[in-house]
Amino acid sequence: MISENYLQMVKQAQYQLRGHKTKSMKDEMAIFNTLKDCQMPDVYGKGEVIEAFQNTLSKEFNKQSAVFFPSGTMAQQIALRIWCDQKGLMCVAYHPLCHLEIHEQDGIKELHHIDTVLLGEKDHLFTIDDLKNMKDVAAVLFELPQREIGGQLPSWNELIEMTAYCKERGIRTHLDGARLYECLPYYQKTPSEVGELFDSIYISFYKGFGSITGAMLIGDEEIIREAKIWKRRLGGDLYHLYPYIVPAADLFAKRKGKMAEYYEYAKAYALKLSSIKGISIHPTIPVSNMFHVHFNDTAERVMTQMIDVMKMEGVALFGGINATAEGFAKTEISIGDNYGLIEESIIDKAIERLRIIRS
Numbered sequence: 001m002i003s004e005n006y007l008q009m010v011k012q013a014q015y016q017l018r019g020h021k022t023k024s025m026k027d028e029m030a031i032f033n034t035l036k037d038c039q040m041p042d043v044y045g046k047g048e049v050i051e052a053f054q055n056t057l058s059k060e061f062n063k064q065s066a067v068f069f070p071s072g073t074m075a076q077q078i079a080l081r082i083w084c085d086q087k088g089l090m091c092v093a094y095h096p097l098c099h100l101e102i103h104e105q106d107g108i109k110e111l112h113h114i115d116t117v118l119l120g121e122k123d124h125l126f127t128i129d130d131l132k133n134m135k136d137v138a139a140v141l142f143e144l145p146q147r148e149i150g151g152q153l154p155s156w157n158e159l160i161e162m163t164a165y166c167k168e169r170g171i172r173t174h175l176d177g178a179r180l181y182e183c184l185p186y187y188q189k190t191p192s193e194v195g196e197l198f199d200s201i202y203i204s205f206y207k208g209f210g211s212i213t214g215a216m217l218i219g220d221e222e223i224i225r226e227a228k229i230w231k232r233r234l235g236g237d238l239y240h241l242y243p244y245i246v247p248a249a250d251l252f253a254k255r256k257g258k259m260a261e262y263y264e265y266a267k268a269y270a271l272k273l274s275s276i277k278g279i280s281i282h283p284t285i286p287v288s289n290m291f292h293v294h295f296n297d298t299a300e301r302v303m304t305q306m307i308d309v310m311k312m313e314g315v316a317l318f319g320g321i322n323a324t325a326e327g328f329a330k331t332e333i334s335i336g337d338n339y340g341l342i343e344e345s346i347i348d349k350a351i352e353r354l355r356i357i358r359s
């Protein structure tokens, strides 16, 4: 009950610190008015609109090819399936809290009959030692940043070491880069420098880019050719994909250059929040536009505190607040355009209000 009230107030708050401005469906569709009269839709994955966007992405990563998917879930399962078939070994390795393991109803196991090896512990990134102790697999999935643990990242050198280790052993490297662009400012690397480390890459258009939905799988010609066949088999080859491609391409171009700004705001916001007693930030200093906030209080108490902050200051500091297994409150912050649109004094007043309420 409290959570319904809380979420309703978050939606209606005058100031939203997280994400991008919420658009109505009509606003979302306004982009279609900018198309030229002669522009024709894609048909079953072919046509100017889809091919131009796919080319943009393959060039970004300096790979031979790319294919647009309606979802990352479908794209990644297919990429791993292809690597397994190619090696004749139906086994892949990944972090225990990656999207495939906890959010996809075991699609990888049920649909593709692929066994999985969980690398490292739930609350840490996996390391080179975990790879060295791993049995042979067809592919290792790296998720950058690792969302469920606050968006942590290995250092660039660790990433080089781990991907090189896999390659030397004939193990394919797949990147779950749902939020990859969001962490490039931390690494100070280009997409093509990241592309060099991975055999296949997936990126999402509705996380930091804030589009409606959609994903791209990027790699060399062979895997992308096979991925298109699998997309067809699994019903992902929609008659027209342009309702997803057009906004994705538009927002990709508009927000690609803004990730550094979101990252700086995330660090500034995390620092402000960490000054409040009983609040801790994971990772302590964000390495992308996202981080997790942990409270030494129950979710119910934090929502009550936040309702008071919203009533007094009109600011929604957080979105949904969940309970951890230990019964404490936790929330995820992803910074987009909104943060920079709010005067800092308004943010500071809301933080101060939270401090007073919690003291």
Ligand SMILES: Cc1ncc(COP(=O)(O)O)c(C=O)c1O
Residues within 6 Å of the ligand: 070, 071, 072, 073, 074, 099, 143, 147, 176, 178, 179, 204, 214, 215
């Ligand atoms: C890290 C990560 N990987 C994959 C996905 C799957 O994306 P989609 O919702 O497009 O299937 C998500 C979605 O939240 C994600 O966070």
